[in-house]
Amino acid sequence: xxxxxxxxxxxLGSLARWLRIMGYDAEYARDMRDDDILRQAVDEERMLLTxxxxxxxxxxxxxxxxxxxxxxxxxxxxxxxxxLTFDEERTRCALCNRQLVPMSVEEAAPRVPPRVLERHRExxxxxxxxxxxxxxxxxxxxxxHVGEAVRRxxxxxxxx
Numbered sequence: 001x002x003x004x005x006x007x008x009x010x011x012l013g014s015l016a017r018w019l020r021i022m023g024y025d026a027e028y029a030r031d032m033r034d035d036d037i038l039r040q041a042v043d044e045e046r047m048l049l050t051x052x053x054x055x056x057x058x059x060x061x062x063x064x065x066x067x068x069x070x071x072x073x074x075x076x077x078x079x080x081x082x083x084l085t086f087d088e089e090r091t092r093c094a095l096c097n098r099q100l101v102p103m104s105v106e107e108a109a110p111r112v113p114p115r116v117l118e119r120h121r122e123x124x125x126x127x128x129x130x131x132x133x134x135x136x137x138x139x140x141x142x143x144x145h146v147g148e149a150v151r152r153x154x155x156x157x158x159x160x
Contacts, residue, residue, distance in 0.1 A: 004082045007046040009037060012066065015049060015074045020097055022146055023090025027097055034058070049078065075149035076156070084153075086146050091133075093126035100124035100133060108132055 006026040008016035019026035027046065029037045034055050041048040041062050048059045049066060056065035064081065066074045078084065092099055101124065108123040111132050124133040 004084075005044065005046045006078075007037065007041045007044070007048050009048065009050040009052060009055065011051045012049050012074065014071050015066075015078070016097075017094045018071070018075045018146065018149070019078065019084075020092040020094050021142060022084060023087045023092060024084065025092070025097060047082075049074075072145065072149050072152070075146070076152045079150055080153035080156070084150075086143075086150055091124070093129060093131060095131055096126060096129045098126050098128040101127055103132065108134075
């Protein structure tokens, strides 16, 4: 079975970012008409994630309706539905969804604050937007957020 690819509608931009951090291909449909969103989901073989009941219905088997405003709950529902796992080595760019590539300390040096360079030796960059990533103090919080969603997905058996 091929790995799921996602398309999050305008109401679920943060969910797209969390899925990217987990290592999944998750595009974000921003400022798009519903017909264009549906076409992209079909053309690119993506599962449409939406809070819009009508859009989910129009997407048929390709549409996943997520309810409520709970970001962890949305991630939990998608993790449960597709049995997703968190693989830190596959994290994608949170901004543009491209796969990250390693970069040397020398390459990172002019692009990160000096204090970061003093504390970290491993860096990743996005080949598309150029953003530089490292596992700083925020990484613990990120792992906690994702870990909570995965834990809830594994322990709660009912749909969300």
